[in-house]
Amino acid sequence: MKQHRLKRLYGVLFIVFCSALAFVLVYLAIRDNVNLFYSPSDLFENPPQGRNAIRAGGLVEIGSVRRATDSLEIEFIITDLKKSIAVNYTGILPDLFKENAGVVATGYFDKSKMSLDAYQILAKHDENYVPKEVKKALEK
Amino acid sequence: MFQVLKNFYHKLGSFPWFYKISGKVIPIVGFFSISLIVISSIWGLFFSPTDAVQGDVYRIIYFHVPAVSVSQVIYYSMSVAAAVFLIWRMKMAGVYIKSLAPIGAAFTFIGLLSGAIWGQPTWGTWWVWDARLTSTLVLFLFYLAIIGMQSTFTSRKSADTAVSIITLVGVVNLPIVKKSVDWWNTLHQPASISISGGSSISSEMLIPLLLSILGVYLFVFFTGLLFMRAEISSREQNKEWFKKLSSNN
Numbered sequence: 001m002k003q004h005r006l007k008r009l010y011g012v013l014f015i016v017f018c019s020a021l022a023f024v025l026v027y028l029a030i031r032d033n034v035n036l037f038y039s040p041s042d043l044f045e046n047p048p049q050g051r052n053a054i055r056a057g058g059l060v061e062i063g064s065v066r067r068a069t070d071s072l073e074i075e076f077i078i079t080d081l082k083k084s085i086a087v088n089y090t091g092i093l094p095d096l097f098k099e100n101a102g103v104v105a106t107g108y109f110d111k112s113k114m115s116l117d118a119y120q121i122l123a124k125h126d127e128n129y130v131p132k133e134v135k136k137a138l139e140k
Numbered sequence: 141m142f143q144v145l146k147n148f149y150h151k152l153g154s155f156p157w158f159y160k161i162s163g164k165v166i167p168i169v170g171f172f173s174i175s176l177i178v179i180s181s182i183w184g185l186f187f188s189p190t191d192a193v194q195g196d197v198y199r200i201i202y203f204h205v206p207a208v209s210v211s212q213v214i215y216y217s218m219s220v221a222a223a224v225f226l227i228w229r230m231k232m233a234g235v236y237i238k239s240l241a242p243i244g245a246a247f248t249f250i251g252l253l254s255g256a257i258w259g260q261p262t263w264g265t266w267w268v269w270d271a272r273l274t275s276t277l278v279l280f281l282f283y284l285a286i287i288g289m290q291s292t293f294t295s296r297k298s299a300d301t302a303v304s305i306i307t308l309v310g311v312v313n314l315p316i317v318k319k320s321v322d323w324w325n326t327l328h329q330p331a332s333i334s335i336s337g338g339s340s341i342s343s344e345m346l347i348p349l350l351l352s353i354l355g356v357y358l359f360v361f362f363t364g365l366l367f368m369r370a371e372i373s374s375r376e377q378n379k380e381w382f383k384k385l386s387s388n389n
Contacts, residue, residue, distance in 0.1 A: 009227050
């Protein structure tokens, strides 16, 4: 490669390097806030301080969902298969909410009871796509 | 072999050659891309099976995945063009970036919009500030910056140089978009298809998806050539070869 082009190649690499460095520094500064939610294990290790709302995520424990008969109130347990926390919520749930499926709950954490008073429930869906008929056949 | 590639590279930089060849390629690519998009849309919307978990709402995958996938590939190709422009001063690379940026922005927008429409019924929200969604929004903003920067210079050459630098700065965001779902806790699920093989989508659903991806890639090739020709004609309208071309027709 000719001398002046080589020099410009270094310039290009320098731009990409500086930009990457900037992204890494920003990431290091906000590291704790990049994750959308805490797992139950995180909450046991480092219970959140203060009264701000937090998000907790994991799987809805099988058999833990309890619905009130006269209101939209619901209680269930979020687990990461190591630790688990209780969640209560009043409102409409997303379509994909079900037992043993991913969920992210936003709300206020009660350290004494290790429970979350949620005001928003989001469902996570996994990367698997299976036709209805196939799934039925597999479950038989 | 190297000589052939070198010749091709030199030809690629020639406006008259590109103008001639692209005119022949455009109708063929256009035909195949639009047919593939129509076929895969009908297949995906009416004939592929209903998903066991999500029901019929999952069918928006046939628009969402091709759009976001192509928006990232366009940006990668633009950053290669940016490096070529800065190192070799190839004018065609400047034309490429200018022409492809609006297409990339459009597909990033379609990806964000279809994702929001998909998220509302399945996740329970239109938008959440998780790493995948936010980094995709950053990608969209980089596209807008590239488009906006074009018109802030009176000289074509300085505009192309500045735009190339901005493009290179933004390329660092792309691995973040790609790996965000693996590095952090996000609401968005991890990738369903990987190049290294394996897919967690059943094959009856996967085939129309791959067709729609191919269709959209070809569509970008098609519109990219059209936009580049338009850009070349506006830059070269006073050049001898272009005048000769238009007087012949």
